[in-house]
Amino acid sequence: xxLYLLKRLAVLLASTAVAAVAVFAFMAxxxxxxxxxxxxxxxxxxxxxxxxxQFGTDRPAVxxxxxxxxxxxxxxxxxxxxxxxxxxxxxxDRLGVTLVLVLGGMVVALVLAVPxxxxxxxxxxxxxxxxxxxxxxxxxxxxxxxxxxxxxxxFAVQAQALPSGGYVPIAESPGEWLRSLLLPWLSLxxxxxAVLTRYVRSAVLDVMREDYLRTARAKGRGSxxxxxxxxxxxxxxxxxxxxxxxxxxxxxxxxxxxxVFVIPGLGDLLLNGVAGRDLLLVQGVVMVLVAAVLLIxxxxxxxxxxxxxxxx
Amino acid sequence: xxxxxxxxxxGGLLLATAACGGGSGNGSAGTGGTPKAQSLSVGFVAEPxxxxxxxxxxxxxxxxxxxxxxxxxxxxxxxxxxxxxxAEKWDVSPDRKTYTFTLxxxxxxxxxxxxxxxxxxxxxxxxxxxxxxxxxxxxxxxDKVEKKDDSTAVVTLKRxxxxxxxxxxxxxxxxxxxxGVADLANKPVGTGPYVLSSWRRxxxxxxxxxxxxxxxxxxxxxxxxxxxxxxxxxxxxxxxGGIDVISSVQAPESLQQxxxxxxxxxxxxxxxxxxxxxxxxxxxxxxDKAVRQAVRHAIDHKALLDTAWAGRGQLIGSMTAPTDPxxxxxxxxYPYDPAKAKxxxxxKTYNVKMxxxxxxxxxxxxxxxxxxxxxxGINAEIEPLEFPAxxxxxxxxxxxYDLSIINHVEPRDMGIFADKSYYFRYDNPEFGKLLAAAxxxxxxxxxxxxxxxxKLLSDDAxxxxxxxxxxxxxxxxxxxxxxxxxxxxSFDFTALAKQ
Numbered sequence: 001x002x003l004y005l006l007k008r009l010a011v012l013l014a015s016t017a018v019a020a021v022a023v024f025a026f027m028a029x030x031x032x033x034x035x036x037x038x039x040x041x042x043x044x045x046x047x048x049x050x051x052x053x054q055f056g057t058d059r060p061a062v063x064x065x066x067x068x069x070x071x072x073x074x075x076x077x078x079x080x081x082x083x084x085x086x087x088x089x090x091x092x093d094r095l096g097v098t099l100v101l102v103l104g105g106m107v108v109a110l111v112l113a114v115p116x117x118x119x120x121x122x123x124x125x126x127x128x129x130x131x132x133x134x135x136x137x138x139x140x141x142x143x144x145x146x147x148x149x150x151x152x153x154x155f156a157v158q159a160q161a162l163p164s165g166g167y168v169p170i171a172e173s174p175g176e177w178l179r180s181l182l183l184p185w186l187s188l189x190x191x192x193x194a195v196l197t198r199y200v201r202s203a204v205l206d207v208m209r210e211d212y213l214r215t216a217r218a219k220g221r222g223s224x225x226x227x228x229x230x231x232x233x234x235x236x237x238x239x240x241x242x243x244x245x246x247x248x249x250x251x252x253x254x255x256x257x258x259x260v261f262v263i264p265g266l267g268d269l270l271l272n273g274v275a276g277r278d279l280l281l282v283q284g285v286v287m288v289l290v291a292a293v294l295l296i297x298x299x300x301x302x303x304x305x306x307x308x309x310x311x312x
Numbered sequence: 313x314x315x316x317x318x319x320x321x322x323g324g325l326l327l328a329t330a331a332c333g334g335g336s337g338n339g340s341a342g343t344g345g346t347p348k349a350q351s352l353s354v355g356f357v358a359e360p361x362x363x364x365x366x367x368x369x370x371x372x373x374x375x376x377x378x379x380x381x382x383x384x385x386x387x388x389x390x391x392x393x394x395x396x397x398x399a400e401k402w403d404v405s406p407d408r409k410t411y412t413f414t415l416x417x418x419x420x421x422x423x424x425x426x427x428x429x430x431x432x433x434x435x436x437x438x439x440x441x442x443x444x445x446x447x448x449x450x451x452x453x454x455d456k457v458e459k460k461d462d463s464t465a466v467v468t469l470k471r472x473x474x475x476x477x478x479x480x481x482x483x484x485x486x487x488x489x490x491x492g493v494a495d496l497a498n499k500p501v502g503t504g505p506y507v508l509s510s511w512r513r514x515x516x517x518x519x520x521x522x523x524x525x526x527x528x529x530x531x532x533x534x535x536x537x538x539x540x541x542x543x544x545x546x547x548x549x550x551x552x553g554g555i556d557v558i559s560s561v562q563a564p565e566s567l568q569q570x571x572x573x574x575x576x577x578x579x580x581x582x583x584x585x586x587x588x589x590x591x592x593x594x595x596x597x598x599x600d601k602a603v604r605q606a607v608r609h610a611i612d613h614k615a616l617l618d619t620a621w622a623g624r625g626q627l628i629g630s631m632t633a634p635t636d637p638x639x640x641x642x643x644x645x646y647p648y649d650p651a652k653a654k655x656x657x658x659x660k661t662y663n664v665k666m667x668x669x670x671x672x673x674x675x676x677x678x679x680x681x682x683x684x685x686x687x688x689g690i691n692a693e694i695e696p697l698e699f700p701a702x703x704x705x706x707x708x709x710x711x712x713y714d715l716s717i718i719n720h721v722e723p724r725d726m727g728i729f730a731d732k733s734y735y736f737r738y739d740n741p742e743f744g745k746l747l748a749a750a751x752x753x754x755x756x757x758x759x760x761x762x763x764x765x766x767k768l769l770s771d772d773a774x775x776x777x778x779x780x781x782x783x784x785x786x787x788x789x790x791x792x793x794x795x796x797x798x799x800x801x802s803f804d805f806t807a808l809a810k811q
Contacts (some may be wrong), residue, residue: 031701031705031706032698036705036709037700037701039368039445050444051444082361083361083497083513085497085498090513093513149544152548156551157551157552160553163552163554164545164549164552164554165545165549166538166554259541260542260545261545262515262540262549264513264514264515265514268541269514272359272514272541275701276361276701278361
């Protein structure tokens with residue numbers, strides 16, 4: 001197990017390093033000069049040249065990369081071209097908001113999917129089970145941003161019950177904070193919940209056909225009891241894998257949902273950065289997202305090992 | 313059973329939070345609790361990248377700060393007139409080269425420092441030494457700025473200039489404190505009726521009334537400028553009470569949502585934004601005046617405005633706005649006449665690239681322009697470019713385009729046609745001479761010369777002017793003091809109030 005952990009950790013670090021190079025390279029080929037954009041239609045060639053020098057974008061790409069990567073190792077993301085403030089704290093602030101959004105969405109998804117999926121599997125011959133199955137299919141077909149727009153229309157514009165967008169920090173008002181996040185959580189969670197419901201259903205179905213469950217039932221446990229005691233842990237293995245993948249999807253989906261709900265999270269920061277060609281900022285954000293996805297995969301792999309003794 | 317329990321809990325949560333927020337409405341009660349501390353929130357589309365308009369381009373910065381936080385010696389009123397602000401009055405010498413500004417007494421910067429003639433010299437000298445934008449050249453005409461006494465500043469010009477006082481009403485004339493320029497990007501220090509109270513990046517800027525303001529105190533205690541990247545999100549925010557005002561409607565077709573006069577009010581005014589169909593005068597086929605003229609005859613501007621922008625806006629025909637003193641309606645110069653256009657093209661057909669920014673007005677207009685040009689034999693291939701980055705790079709900086717469409721929002725910006733390196737690549741020395749004469753002449757001469765200049769641009773078909781961008785504001789009923797015309801660089805909050 002220790003050896004496995006070490007090996008897996010080495011892979012994690014290597015992929016992060018490769019990702020850093022890739023992220024930097026992508027930014028370097030992006031058309032549009034940060035200095036030109038900062039100065040806009042009123043720029044003079046001299047001012048552009050001077051600003052390039054100030055940004056350091058007039059130096060060779062390798063030097064720029066080494067500077068950036070060196071800073072990253074020390075936890076320094078550099079200084080934004082556009083806002084001339086350090087990038088690290090900005091990402092930190094926004095990451096907090098996005099994490100709350102993503103984790104809340106995940107909770108909604110789990111709360112929906114685990115009971116519904118299990119129920120749909122246990123009662124897969126019932127009309128109700130089939131209905132859940134069909135409903136989840138519908139949920140998969142709806143992208144999160146569309147769900148968001150629909151939710152805003154129903155709950156904010158029509159019912160006037162919840163705000164249509166905006167974000168209130170929890171320190172300012174916990175009640176408003178909750179209200180501002182409910183719809184975003186739902187729009188992320190409903191769609192992911194639908195996907196997850198199908199996985200839970202098929203995982204539980206598979207497990208129900210296993211011999212050991214029949215044996216447990218034969219030994220006198222009720223079918224619910226047997227499933228509870230012996231089935232769920234086995235069913236959870238494929239679900240955890242999907243959950244990991246979904247966390248990554250949620251992180252990316254949050255970018256769009258943040259825009260719909262005007263939430264100042266990482267996605268919003270990223271899109272602003274791209275529009276203003278604040279390359280260092282974009283690099284920083286993308287790097288954090290990539291690292292997060294890699295980390296999630298790492299955690300999933302490790303969890304997988306813990307859950308399934310056959311892999312040890 | 314377990315599942316049902318969870319559902320009830322979740323449903324209860326939803327109901328409870330919905331109920332607890334119901335009473336707070338738009339959150340406009342303010343924190344002070346007194347009626348004086350009323351606040352409003354206004355929705356905008358573009359958030360400032362930072363708060364330093366001396367080094368960063370972008371209309372969003374002066375829009376938020378000028379007149380509200382920073383003040384100049386003079387300002388532009390709603391009719392386009394220059395009126396006193398920090399200067400009580402000014403005298404112009406007979407040779408029109410010396411301006412003597414008498415400054416208001418008892419004016420303080422928000423940092424506490426008094427405002428004196430030293431700050432005038434400091435601010436104007438700083439334009440030359442520290443500002444990074446090209447527009448700073450507008451003040452190159454200043455020879456020297458001197459302090460006569462604490463409340464008198466004298467500006468001497470190299471030559472008489474009508475543009476000087478106008479420039480002083482823009483961000484170029486903003487007065488900075490000698491002790492307040494250390495962190496312009498984050499901490500603005502001005503003399504205005506509002507001060508920056510907080511900035512939640514990516515979300516909003518809060519302005520609070522300046523308690524030590526020299527003039528009439530603003531009716532509101534606080535103003536929130538809320539930034540939306542998505543027009544639908546902004547519309548929804550007004551519909552649901554998240555904001556009180558939409559500062560600029562992004563798509564006129566969305567106005568019907570706010571048609572209920574019991575709840576909302578729509579204000580339509582003018583802007584300085586000429587939506588220009590730019591033609592690259594520097595390369596074929598638009599280096600040929602006849603081809604450019606053909607384009608102007610080929611476009612049915614009325615139909616274009618109706619289709620592309622729901623008929624909101626005004627047809628202008630040249631590079632002037634209706635609030636400019638020298639404005640003349642030039643739409644009659646090239647009436648819609650496809651037959652004439654074909655004749656000018658001499659039966660030839662052309663394939664051209666129309667590289668436009670991916671902005672709603674440009675995309676909508678481009679489709680109409682394309683279909684109308686096709687009828688006279690010009691096939692325009694539309695290529696939308698990400699704005700600003702790619703459009704600035706390809707069209708504006710490199711000049712690699714045949715046709716483009718962009719809203720030139722700067723005030724009194726006819727001068728951009730006098731710069732032959734500007735992306736229009738228009739080169740007519742006659743035009744430059746007219747502008748120079750206009751700037752040096754008397755006010756009457758200026759008006760006459762600029763009328764002629766606008767006519768020359770139109771005759772030369774240096775570009776085509778599709779329409780004047782309208783200023784469309786929607787507000788909750790009861791909001792007063794909205795600036796109808798968006799003709800200055802700032803969104804003036806000073807009169808904004810709520811009944």
